[in-house]
Amino acid sequence: MQSMTETAQRRQTISKSSLSSIRRRENWLGWLFAAPAILGFIIFVFGPMIASLWLSMTDYKVASTPHFVGLENYRNLFNGTDAFFYKSLGVTLYYVILSVPLQIIVAFFLAILLNQKVKGLTFFRTAFYLPTIVPLIASSMVWLWLFDPDMGLLNIIMRALHLPESQWIYSETTVVPTLVLMSLWTVGGTMVIFLAGLKDIPDHYYEAIEIDGGNALHKLLYITIPLTSPTIFFNTIMGFIGGFQVFVQPYVMTQGGPNNGSLFYIFYLFREAFTFSNMGYACAIAWVLFIVIMLFTFLLFRTSQKWVYYEGEGR
Amino acid sequence: MRVKLLLWTLCSALLIGLLAGCSSDNSGSAQTVDGKQKVTLTYASWGSTNEKKVQEQIARQFTEKYPWIEVKYMHIPGDYVTKLTTMFAANQAPDVFPIYKAQGLQWAEQGKLYNLNEFLKEDKELTPDTLIPNAILYWDKDKVAGIKVTEEAFGLYYNADMFKEAGLPLPPTQAEQAWTWDQFLDTAKKLTIDNNGNNATSPAFDPSNVKQYGVRFDTWMWHLMVPSNGTSVISEKKDKLNLEDPQMIEAVQKMADLITVHHVAPSPTQSKNIPAPAVALQSRKVAMDLDGQWVQLDLGQSGMNYGVGVLPKLKESKTTLFGEPEVISATTKHPKEAWMFYKFLLDAKSGLDMHASGLWMPVSKEWYTDPALIQQWATVKPGHPEGYTDAIMKQTLNNGVNSYEYYLKNSEKISAIINPALDQVWLGKKTVQQAFSEISAKANAEFKGTYPEE
Amino acid sequence: MTTSAFRWQRVLLYAVLIIGSLLCLFPFYWLVRSSMMDLAQIFEMPPKWIPEPFVWRNFIEPFEQLPFGRYFLNTLIIVVGTLIGTLLSSTIAAYSFSRMKWVGRDKVFAILLTSMMLPFAVTLIPTFIGWQSLGLINSYAPLIVPAFFGGGVFNIFLLRQFYMTLPRELDEAVFVDGGNHFTIFTRIILPLSRSAVLVIGLFTFLNTWNDFMGPLVYLNDESKFTLAIGLQQFQGMYTAQWGVLMAASLIIVLPAILLFVIFQRYLIEGIALTGIKG
Structure with missing residues (x-):
């Protein structure tokens, strides 16, 4: 770890020198480089966002003239008039809290395994990534069979091992954990991001640990995790944002059932917006989620200063 | 400066946009055909690739007949309502399209659909009298949201070979001879066989290892037997849902008992691994299927020996009707031409292939009464089995009852409350009475009245 | 590190990789299997692992329809x-x-x-x-x-x-x-x-x-x-042509898989940063 502090010191001495004039130009050059993205945000995101915020305070039903109703939509959400709101929020939170850490751990673990020198690496990597490529419209059929309580493969295995059988997605209590389990099949994307991150760790860092007599656990704790912390951070944020917006599984496989056990937030929102045509109300539902996700992200960014290590930022 | 690249990127992006824009917008120019102003209509629909081909054909034939009206057909293969909602929001709705009944009525109330009564009143060819009963959807007094583009009716479909092998009499086709529920249940029991070869009447029957089910039905049809029990999902005074009505509860409980008590029908969980109804019958997973007539297309194509009977009865023989309406959007710029096309669509002659295939049923009465017309569709094999004219066609005309969604306001939202409650019924955790009484207050709070029947 | 411990680690590594990849390949295998079956075969219980007969028509149909x-x-x-x-x-x-x-x-x-x-x-x-x-x-x-x-x-x-x-x-x-x-x-x-x-x-x-x-x-x-x-x-209003749907999915998925097989090499080749960091 010594070499790191050394480079940091060296960096400071250089930045004090004549580079300051270049830095000054960065101010407008930076804006310019970011301009397409900022412009894109203003055109494609900001407009629709403001529109939906305004609609969330109307009784808009699509194609009818929206009437301003103030905060009524929000009141109806929170005062319990709409029994689905808290239910779906609970279901979604449960899913997020269960799935995000699991997905990160599994993906990280797989990435480490697939970063080793093993025979047939191409095969293994492709195999682990494959589930993310197959469209759910096709794979949902497999899942429905696997989860069948009577004839499904999972319960056949459970029976053979004398383990308790489960109703999987067909019971109110097990549907969310089952969908979490299923989501582990598609960690391929997260895994690939980790792989790209792991690749950038120079070998000599590990060699240094080996010379000091460290074992695999030391390597993991002192090299791998700190140096991939930006990637871990990224995947955690994306996991939260994605987890809160799970839609396809309930839409294709469970339709929110049984007994609203998988009434995910976006599914509930989508139903309000497109089945019940309550677009104004749906916008209010969306904005509540927006605030929730923003809070989560904000907290994560806050804590990130303690555990995310950027080589490029002198700290 | 290397900012050039950036500028170049921006410019090329704009250019692509402009090019794409030019190529897409070429409507609105005034042309005349046969001395008449040229009109372009948009017609959208869902459906399989086969249906799509027929729809395109109908649109083409129409333009051949009325050369100044061009019909652009738009096929929406999935997320139908999402796409339509978006188009409505942008004031780009298609002129003519089919829509799910509950959605259609709701949209009509919200002013999105054209009041077809304006045409129906005046039209000499298409009047309510020329249509079969239950075909017109009213959203208010004298306000017509749409007319069913094809009818859909429920019957008792079965694999005839399985009956023959079991030595059982085939389900009757005439309403007067309809099976009682006990007769039906008894047959279903005899046709439900476990892995040891015992049927459901045997004391040794093992309900957890069923190889062949006597009957299957979709749980979204939970209300199938309600009309037959002399009641309705909506109370007689039309002031609430009938969730406490003993007749209604009994009718739903009978369906649930098929699964949870008698084990002659697969639970919703078990059904997920039974193929589509037609294949289930063909591959002998089930012997009978309470299903809509649309299943005939697949049954016919499978080449199997199948038949259809009237539904069993509780008090009186009834069938539930389910056809989805065709509508015209309120924003159409050419209502008169849209109505011309609308009538053309409803004419069974236009989509005769689909009617003959067994998938569609006509909505004009003469196709049910005129023998010359009947033989053009209702007796055409393989999409129409022996007994079809009695069990489905005549039953639709004489004993058909519209599903409650045609009359219940806010029915999508009410269904979102009732269906989860019923989930527990199908699992055998609750009786229908318990499930309904638990949600009765909540569901009735969403009760917003009814649509008129005429 | 002793050689025997090292060997055990390798065995464990391969065991995890093989079991894991089998689990991941399963849905894909099911897709391939179902793409060569007719409707009745797809839903047969207990399931068939190998199509019999192979229904190659499923792969022609998407192009015809x-x-x-x-x-x-x-x-x-x-x-x-x-x-x-x-x-x-x-x-x-x-x-x-x-x-x-x-x-x-x-x-x-x-x-x-x-x-x-x-x-x-x-x-x-x-x-x-x-x-x-x-x-x-x-x-x-x-x-x-x-x-x-x-x-x-x-x-x-x-x-x-x-x-x-x-x-x-x-x-x-x-x-x-x-x-x-x-x-x-x-x-x-x-x-x-x-x-x-x-x-x-x-x-x-x-x-x-x-x-x-x-x-x-x-x-x-x-x-x-x-x-x-x-x-x-291929998923119609009333029925789904599952076999054709699966075949069509497979046709659509193949380019993506191919791309990944080519692409994943670059994840291991890597560029030695060592020289620059020194």
């Missing part, structure tokens, strides 16, 4: 357009957000991040109306043009995380040699973050390739449809 070639071309146009836009604009933006210091940088970035937090269901309609007012509905513009403006915050964020791990000294060395930001970007950052750029390329390809909702909402003419919409067409 739908203009698959046309759909393929359309999809390719959208994918290539989106890829170019995304790769160009997200790398530049990420560079700005990670390696340039300017007033308000992190605040602007935080605001950009919010674009992922509002569900698509409620922004769909305002966005659609926006494109409509430009007269661009039923064109590929709404599907491609946004890629040129940032290429998605996900990608910018991912690249930013990678760029931030690269040591600052690299930039400073270039400045000392009289280079500017553009030189750093093209000569240092892009080559060093090749794997990350490839990752976003892969993701962009797959997302666009499989996107259903976007093309469905923005395209009206069948001649402009994409493969993902074509796939949906």
Whole structure:
């Protein structure tokens, strides 16, 4: 770890020198480089966002003239008039809290395994990534069979091992954990991001640990995790944002059932917006989620200063 | 400066946009055909690739007949309502399209659909009298949201070979001879066989290892037997849902008992691994299927020996009707031409292939009464089995009852409350009475009245 | 480390990899199997593992029922357009957000991040109306043009995380040699973050390739449809032609798999940073 502090010191001495004039130009050059993205945000995101915020305070039903109703939509959400709101929020939170850490751990673990020198690496990597490529419209059929309580493969295995059988997605209590389990099949994307991150760790860092007599656990704790912390951070944020917006599984496989056990937030929102045509109300539902996700992200960014290590930022 | 690249990127992006824009917008120019102003209509629909081909054909034939009206057909293969909602929001709705009944009525109330009564009143060819009963959807007094583009009716479909092998009499086709529920249940029991070869009447029957089910039905049809029990999902005074009505509860409980008590029908969980109804019958997973007539297309194509009977009865023989309406959007710029096309669509002659295939049923009465017309569709094999004219066609005309969604306001939202409650019924955790009484207050709070029947 | 312990580790490693990959291959195997079956076989219980007989017709049918070639071309146009836009604009933006210091940088970035937090269901309609007012509905513009403006915050964020791990000294060395930001970007950052750029390329390809909702909402003419919409067409209103659907899925998935097999090599080859860091 010594070499790191050394480079940091060296960096400071250089930045004090004549580079300051270049830095000054960065101010407008930076804006310019970011301009397409900022412009894109203003055109494609900001407009629709403001529109939906305004609609969330109307009784808009699509194609009818929206009437301003103030905060009524929000009141109806929170005062319990709409029994689905808290239910779906609970279901979604449960899913997020269960799935995000699991997905990160599994993906990280797989990435480490697939970063080793093993025979047939191409095969293994492709195999682990494959589930993310197959469209759910096709794979949902497999899942429905696997989860069948009577004839499904999972319960056949459970029976053979004398383990308790489960109703999987067909019971109110097990549907969310089952969908979490299923989501582990598609960690391929997260895994690939980790792989790209792991690749950038120079070998000599590990060699240094080996010379000091460290074992695999030391390597993991002192090299791998700190140096991939930006990637871990990224995947955690994306996991939260994605987890809160799970839609396809309930839409294709469970339709929110049984007994609203998988009434995910976006599914509930989508139903309000497109089945019940309550677009104004749906916008209010969306904005509540927006605030929730923003809070989560904000907290994560806050804590990130303690555990995310950027080589490029002198700290 | 290397900012050039950036500028170049921006410019090329704009250019692509402009090019794409030019190529897409070429409507609105005034042309005349046969001395008449040229009109372009948009017609959208869902459906399989086969249906799509027929729809395109109908649109083409129409333009051949009325050369100044061009019909652009738009096929929406999935997320139908999402796409339509978006188009409505942008004031780009298609002129003519089919829509799910509950959605259609709701949209009509919200002013999105054209009041077809304006045409129906005046039209000499298409009047309510020329249509079969239950075909017109009213959203208010004298306000017509749409007319069913094809009818859909429920019957008792079965694999005839399985009956023959079991030595059982085939389900009757005439309403007067309809099976009682006990007769039906008894047959279903005899046709439900476990892995040891015992049927459901045997004391040794093992309900957890069923190889062949006597009957299957979709749980979204939970209300199938309600009309037959002399009641309705909506109370007689039309002031609430009938969730406490003993007749209604009994009718739903009978369906649930098929699964949870008698084990002659697969639970919703078990059904997920039974193929589509037609294949289930063909591959002998089930012997009978309470299903809509649309299943005939697949049954016919499978080449199997199948038949259809009237539904069993509780008090009186009834069938539930389910056809989805065709509508015209309120924003159409050419209502008169849209109505011309609308009538053309409803004419069974236009989509005769689909009617003959067994998938569609006509909505004009003469196709049910005129023998010359009947033989053009209702007796055409393989999409129409022996007994079809009695069990489905005549039953639709004489004993058909519209599903409650045609009359219940806010029915999508009410269904979102009732269906989860019923989930527990199908699992055998609750009786229908318990499930309904638990949600009765909540569901009735969403009760917003009814649509008129005429 | 003793050799026997080392060997045990290898055995364990391979065991985990083999079991894991079998689990992951299973849905795909099921897809392949079902694509060669007729409806009755697909749902047979207990399930058949090998089709009997093989129903090859399933692979011909998609081409007979739908203009698959046309759909393929359309999809390719959208994918290539989106890829170019995304790769160009997200790398530049990420560079700005990670390696340039300017007033308000992190605040602007935080605001950009919010674009992922509002569900698509409620922004769909305002966005659609926006494109409509430009007269661009039923064109590929709404599907491609946004890629040129940032290429998605996900990608910018991912690249930013990678760029931030690269040591600052690299930039400073270039400045000392009289280079500017553009030189750093093209000569240092892009080559060093090749794997990350490839990752976003892969993701962009797959997302666009499989996107259903976007093309469905923005395209009206069948001649402009994409493969993902074509796939949906096999799921009819009343029945699904499962065998054909599976075969069509397989046809659509194959290019993506092929791409990944080629692509994944670059994840291991890597570029030795050792020399530079020293």
